[in-house]
């Protein structure tokens with residue numbers, strides 16, 4: 544079978560301790576366990592390794608698209624495969640724009656990539672592949688949608704790329720039931736078993752790790768599984784630190800299990816992150832979030848109360864998209880500010896504004912509005928006008944102008960972005976504490 548080089552286009556984070564890529568960590572382990580000779584390299588090592596294999600595969604996200612396009616162009620004599628989030632969202636567009644790509648693999652990559660490699664020696668296998676896009680003999684683009692998924696318990700343990708800053712990411716689930724209009728995740732949910740999850744944790748403990756991010760975007764969905772994982776941890780007497788991420792409605796549904804996590808003497812919770820996204824019903828509806836401001840508030844309060852009762856060191860992170868939608872009014876923005884100020888749980892995790900990600904419903908709505916993507920971010924719509932002129936002006940002053948200035952530097956870092964977010968957060972909380980929020984915002988907008 545052909546050797547393969549997997550390229551990690553980790554272009555945002557430079558520190559090697561932060562150089563994780565869960566997708567490649569899993570694919571590498573799967574291919575190796577099936578006898579394929581493969582290695583993962585960083586994008587800046589492509590030149591060094593270009594003679595080492597005849598197949599190069601790139602894990603492509605919106606923010607790394609340009610690097611993938613650049614290297615694909617340079618590696619014309621190789622077989623080139625793209626996979627990952629962007630590849631899954633826009634296979635046709637990518638093949639049209641990048642003549643050097645041979646195959647785009649959509650969604651779950653492990654088995655599809657393995658079968659594709661195998662089909663190079665056994666061509667009859669190619670006809671059985673799902674989740675793949677390619678050009679046929681007439682140069683016409685063919686797209687076969689993803690149909691079949693792996694049993695997650697059959698995945699081998701991923702390699703070291705699953706670790707960031709000593710925090711090990713353990714997949715509990717894949718896919719999501721949410722169908723939010725701004726999100727590219729739309730595959731059906733599937734889960735590992737509790738036993739398999741805790742065996743994976745033990746595997747990392749044997750390697751010296753004790754901090755785990757359990758889940759994916761949605762680790763709070765399956766209460767029964769969460770309870771089973773905790774039973775296994777307690778039965779095996781594993782003392783570990785855990786982070787969880789999920790939806791507010793799932794926090795409320797699975798409150799009792801979560802309380803067990805807070806109370807367990809084996810578990811030290813690092814953080815629990817929940818997606819609030821907006822604090823006004825119309826905004827939540829525009830985003831396709833099937834929750835309400837009341838549910839969001841109650842879930843946040845529930846977690847804050849559990850923190851108070853059991854574990855004062857856990858961070859409750861309530862992720863809000865501050866400028867949640869281009870149609871938001873100034874009063875809806877004030878609702879969001881109120882959430883930020885009252886719960887104080889969003890400072891490190893809020894997103895400044897809604898991005899249109901390729902292939903999502905929001906992206907289509909943005910295109911209908913005539914919004915266009917920028918040169919630098921070829922697959923995201925990040926800059927656009929807000930309908931409400933006050934919202935627009937506030938966004939320009941607090942968010943857009945600082946970001947534009949930051950991006951003028953070629954070495955802008957995640958920390959630079961965080962500084963902008965903190966300044967923005969603190970300013971908005973100041974507005975909240977003034978006698979009249981609306982008036983305070985107007986005065987800020989008028990001042991130069």
Ligand code: B12
Nearest residue numbers: 563564565566600601602604605626627628648651652760
């Ligand atoms: C955990 C996580 C992180 C972790 C780890 C990231 C990582 N690089 O692995 C941390 C906290 C570091 C992180 C950071 C960021 N993240 Co993040 N993250 C996630 C999250 C919640 C889970 C990812 C995960 O565990 N996946 C499990 C692995 C096994 O799946 P996978 O990565 O999708 O890979 C599979 C397939 O995509 C495919 N595949 C992937 N690569 C390849 C390559 C080939 C050749 C093939 C064939 C297949 C293939 O096969 C893989 C295995 O089945 C996802 C949302 C989600 N629901 O998955 C967001 C997500 C991936 N993150 C996202 C973003 C935007 C970011 C940040 C840019 C945020 C920021 N503003 O800083 C940074 C970027 C950091 C970086 N350089 O990667 C977006 C990406 C959007 C996009 N279209 O590009 C997502 C989709 C969330 C979202 N909906 O917005 N993130």
Ligand code: SF4
Nearest residue numbers: 719721722723726760
């Ligand atoms: S935003 Fe979160 S909850 Fe919504 S569909 Fe995406 S992963 Fe699911």
